[in-house]
Amino acid sequence: MTGTTLDDYTDRYARRVRGMTASEIRALFAVASRPEVVSLAGGAPYIAALPLDAVGEMLGRLGSEHGVTTLQYGIGQGTLELRERICEVMALSGIDASCGASPEDVVVTVGGQQALDLVARLFLDPGDVVLAEGPTYVGALGVFQAAQAQVVHVPMDEQGLIPEALEAAIADLARAGRRVKFLYTIPTYQNPTGVTLSEERRERVLDICERAGLLVVEDDPYGQLGFEEEAPAPLRARRRDGVFYLSTFSKTFAPGLRVGWILAPHAVRDKLVIASEAQILCPSGYAQAAVATYLGTMPWREQLKVYREIYRERRDAMLGALADLMPAGTTWTTPGGGLFVWATLPDGLDAKAMMPRAIAARVAYVPGTGFYADGTGVGNMRLNFSFPPPERIREGVRRLAGVMGQEIAMRKVFGAVGGSGPRRRQGASDAPGPDLA
Amino acid sequence: MTGTTLDDYTDRYARRVRGMTASEIRALFAVASRPEVVSLAGGAPYIAALPLDAVGEMLGRLGSEHGVTTLQYGIGQGTLELRERICEVMALSGIDASCGASPEDVVVTVGGQQALDLVARLFLDPGDVVLAEGPTYVGALGVFQAAQAQVVHVPMDEQGLIPEALEAAIADLARAGRRVKFLYTIPTYQNPTGVTLSEERRERVLDICERAGLLVVEDDPYGQLGFEEEAPAPLRARRRDGVFYLSTFSKTFAPGLRVGWILAPHAVRDKLVIASEAQILCPSGYAQAAVATYLGTMPWREQLKVYREIYRERRDAMLGALADLMPAGTTWTTPGGGLFVWATLPDGLDAKAMMPRAIAARVAYVPGTGFYADGTGVGNMRLNFSFPPPERIREGVRRLAGVMGQEIAMRKVFGAVGGSGPRRRQGASDAPGPDLA
Numbered sequence: 047m048t049g050t051t052l053d054d055y056t057d058r059y060a061r062r063v064r065g066m067t068a069s070e071i072r073a074l075f076a077v078a079s080r081p082e083v084v085s086l087a088g089g090a091p092y093i094a095a096l097p098l099d100a101v102g103e104m105l106g107r108l109g110s111e112h113g114v115t116t117l118q119y120g121i122g123q124g125t126l127e128l129r130e131r132i133c134e135v136m137a138l139s140g141i142d143a144s145c146g147a148s149p150e151d152v153v154v155t156v157g158g159q160q161a162l163d164l165v166a167r168l169f170l171d172p173g174d175v176v177l178a179e180g181p182t183y184v185g186a187l188g189v190f191q192a193a194q195a196q197v198v199h200v201p202m203d204e205q206g207l208i209p210e211a212l213e214a215a216i217a218d219l220a221r222a223g224r225r226v227k228f229l230y231t232i233p234t235y236q237n238p239t240g241v242t243l244s245e246e247r248r249e250r251v252l253d254i255c256e257r258a259g260l261l262v263v264e265d266d267p268y269g270q271l272g273f274e275e276e277a278p279a280p281l282r283a284r285r286r287d288g289v290f291y292l293s294t295f296s297k298t299f300a301p302g303l304r305v306g307w308i309l310a311p312h313a314v315r316d317k318l319v320i321a322s323e324a325q326i327l328c329p330s331g332y333a334q335a336a337v338a339t340y341l342g343t344m345p346w347r348e349q350l351k352v353y354r355e356i357y358r359e360r361r362d363a364m365l366g367a368l369a370d371l372m373p374a375g376t377t378w379t380t381p382g383g384g385l386f387v388w389a390t391l392p393d394g395l396d397a398k399a400m401m402p403r404a405i406a407a408r409v410a411y412v413p414g415t416g417f418y419a420d421g422t423g424v425g426n427m428r429l430n431f432s433f434p435p436p437e438r439i440r441e442g443v444r445r446l447a448g449v450m451g452q453e454i455a456m457r458k459v460f461g462a463v464g465g466s467g468p469r470r471r472q473g474a475s476d477a478p479g480p481d482l483a
Numbered sequence: 484m485t486g487t488t489l490d491d492y493t494d495r496y497a498r499r500v501r502g503m504t505a506s507e508i509r510a511l512f513a514v515a516s517r518p519e520v521v522s523l524a525g526g527a528p529y530i531a532a533l534p535l536d537a538v539g540e541m542l543g544r545l546g547s548e549h550g551v552t553t554l555q556y557g558i559g560q561g562t563l564e565l566r567e568r569i570c571e572v573m574a575l576s577g578i579d580a581s582c583g584a585s586p587e588d589v590v591v592t593v594g595g596q597q598a599l600d601l602v603a604r605l606f607l608d609p610g611d612v613v614l615a616e617g618p619t620y621v622g623a624l625g626v627f628q629a630a631q632a633q634v635v636h637v638p639m640d641e642q643g644l645i646p647e648a649l650e651a652a653i654a655d656l657a658r659a660g661r662r663v664k665f666l667y668t669i670p671t672y673q674n675p676t677g678v679t680l681s682e683e684r685r686e687r688v689l690d691i692c693e694r695a696g697l698l699v700v701e702d703d704p705y706g707q708l709g710f711e712e713e714a715p716a717p718l719r720a721r722r723r724d725g726v727f728y729l730s731t732f733s734k735t736f737a738p739g740l741r742v743g744w745i746l747a748p749h750a751v752r753d754k755l756v757i758a759s760e761a762q763i764l765c766p767s768g769y770a771q772a773a774v775a776t777y778l779g780t781m782p783w784r785e786q787l788k789v790y791r792e793i794y795r796e797r798r799d800a801m802l803g804a805l806a807d808l809m810p811a812g813t814t815w816t817t818p819g820g821g822l823f824v825w826a827t828l829p830d831g832l833d834a835k836a837m838m839p840r841a842i843a844a845r846v847a848y849v850p851g852t853g854f855y856a857d858g859t860g861v862g863n864m865r866l867n868f869s870f871p872p873p874e875r876i877r878e879g880v881r882r883l884a885g886v887m888g889q890e891i892a893m894r895k896v897f898g899a900v901g902g903s904g905p906r907r908r909q910g911a912s913d914a915p916g917p918d919l920a
Binding site: 088089090091093094096098099101102103104105106107108110111113114116117118119120156157159160163167185188189192206276296300301302303304321323324325326327328329330331332333336442 | 525526527528530531533535536538539540541542543544545546547548550551552553554555556557594595596597600602622625626628629733737738739740741758760761762763764765766767768769770773
């Protein structure tokens with residue numbers, strides 16, 4: 047059995063999952079994580095804002111006093127205790143018993159990623175179409191590609207997904223005889239744009255999907271991280287049927303515990319559990335106890351406010367630095383919450399081609415092509431503001447603006463330089479690796 | 484979107500994964516976990532034997548002193564620290580640098596189950612054949628069925644997998660034009676039989692697979708839980724290429740942390756990492772730190788001895804009780820390690836049909852059909868001895884013997900009773916749910 051034979055078996059799979067090799071991904075993140083580099087590339091929460099002494103004490107007791115349970119096997123669906131706490135968290139966003147939310151229909155997952163993967167496993171057959179915002183979460187693209195489904199992007203504007211474009215896409219695909227399985231959407235403080243689907247559009251999007259008999263997979267990791275007013279209620283709070291609601295504690299508590307969940311339509315709850323059991327047997331009893339105890343005994347609502355305040359300050363630092371420093375022709379979104387700003391470069395600049403020079407200037411970001419399945423996004427980049435402190439954000443934007451200024455100057459003198467030629471469509475193989483968010 | 488439509492979408496999937504519904508599975512385990520029932524059905528380690536105070540203290544420090552790292556996102560492959568410790572654990576079984584084992588080629592997984600699922604995702608296409616011992620781990624059957632692969636069982640005897648039967652199966656499948664992807668084997672203290680592949684047969688099985696160009700997936704959760712002498716070296720210790728080695732800390736430390744691993748051929752290591760990232764993004768940083776710190780600072784080799792001693796005593800209790808109490812015609816294996824005894828009932832008894840009466844008599848086990856993909860195993864049951872203390876084991880066997888005695892008496896008087904008729908082939912839909920092991 048040679049390496050060549052193994053490659054032969056598995057290349058098909060690797061191509062299906064990502065265009066980029068894992069070693070390229072590792073190389074990018076290894077570089078971005080060097081201390082001298084200001085990384086605006088990640089999607090990590092600012093864990094240092096947690097009361098780590100108290101959290102540590104709680105974690106210790108879960109081992110010493112409750113280890114016989116927490117360190118043992120559990121059930122595939124997740125503990126009832128945690129599922130009840132999850133319902134309290136969802137109730138804060140308006141998803142409560144009045145719209146049929148119940149611990150019975152919650153399935154605990156290994157972060158939001160497994161939630162997505164389970165939905166894909168349950169619903170997607172090769173050749174199916176998934177509708178998704180353009181741009182969308184890179185990790186969702188990986189899941190849909192692994193399922194051999196095709197992602198068709200629906201354009202957004204500053205109010206989120208454009209309902210007319212959604213209708214048009216559904217009609218086009220119906221005419222083409224394609225089987226569309228669901229709309230995947232991150233309606234609130236979206237990754238990567240930070241944009242929120244407006245109140246009025248939420249109803250229209252739901253109506254359109256209902257009329258088309260289309261399921262909605264609502265991914266909501268950021269909904270409780272709004273900076274000013276409350277976000278519009280989640281789609282699941284508006285419809286009892288037809289919406290899968292996915293979320294995670296990775297942004298509001300701790301990604302290192304890997305705890306997320308699905309609130310599923312009752313009819314498929316059992317099937318999700320069976321699929322999860324085949325994949326991981328059961329979620330970590332210890333991690334579940336950690337989250338449930340955190341929610342049950344520590345001031346998690348106050349901690350949400352702490353996160354919001356920190357991220358609001360950092361968003362402001364980023365928006366201010368962008369306004370002060372970016373070359374003319376650059377535009378960006380103004381997120382009302384979440385972790386990300388989405389920037390559009392002056393015409394002609396290629397964010398992917400510019401990466402090596404940005405890294406040389408000690409700043410990192412994720413090029414926009416990573417958030418599209420179809421090579422769009424050449425002139426875009428995602429900038430994270432949740433992890434670096436304000437002064438580092440400003441320094442990062444300063445370095446980035448410097449690199450962009452040089453690119454623009456070079457283009458004026460020599461025309462296209464170093465691959466950053468006229469905006470062109472790139473294949474999915476140019477996509478960057480999964481960001482850690 | 485109605486429940487019927489959801490069912491329509493997903494029934495295909497559910498049928499693919501398990502014949503039994505999740506609610507039936509939950510019902511079985513809910514019953515088996517009632518305190519008055521002696522459960523010989525599980526596969527749980529005896530966590531109470533861990534030094535829980537010290538473990539708790541360690542877990543607390545990982546939060547309070549290292550939370551900024553342990554509670555954050557990590558990389559898909561798993562931390563280098565843990566992968567180095569895993570190599571120390573494998574070295575104890577003879578898998579070391581001399582046979583090419585390296586932290587570079589270890590991929591950390593969410594328990595052994597995700598390790599299996601990743602290998603299946605990478606290699607299996609619908610219609611492929613997987614060779615496996617008959618009987619084999621029920622959770623592996625679930626994974627292979629989810630991948631729409633067909634499991635062909637290779638018979639075992641008290642020396643493990645029968646090499647001649649393996650050769651014959653490969654030849655038959657080749658003649659039938661079937662594509663066999665790999666041999667899945669648990670060579671040491673197998674689940675569910677407790678049987679170990681003999682020293683001499685290990686080389687023969689490897690040679691046969693090598694000649695056939697067949698990969699070997701070696702699942703080794705129990706290899707370090709031998710009761711008398713050391714187990715024969717794992718297959719991976721004998722071959723540098725062509726063997727995937729899978730293991731877990733679920734039996735030797737704590738299943739509630741969900742940490743397992745794959746030692747992969749170098750050529751596919753990256754692809755496994757990419758597949759895992761699409762599935763779970765990254766394994767829990769906290770759980771990885773817990774296992775790495777346990778291995779790095781606590782006497783884990785001594786703890787292995789503690790487990791071995793407890794399980795040896797319990798195995799002896801079970802073998803003694805079986806010899807004293809079982810009706811004539813019952814036979815069983817004599818495991819040299821691990822967690823399970825495999826019993827064969829007197830002719831005519833049906834372990835699945837007998838379950839309700841056993842539960843009524845307050846004893847639970849897993850019927851043998853669960854460990855076959857083809858309905859074999861009607862007259863078998865798996866009995867666990869790792870979790871219940873010796874006196875409970877004896878009481879459980881006493882109750883079980885009582886139920887069997889009644890079945891035999893009824894059969895003598897009335898012929899077949901309550902479905903326990905003459906041994907018949909049953910469809911896979913009669914298989915019990917996944918055991919928690």
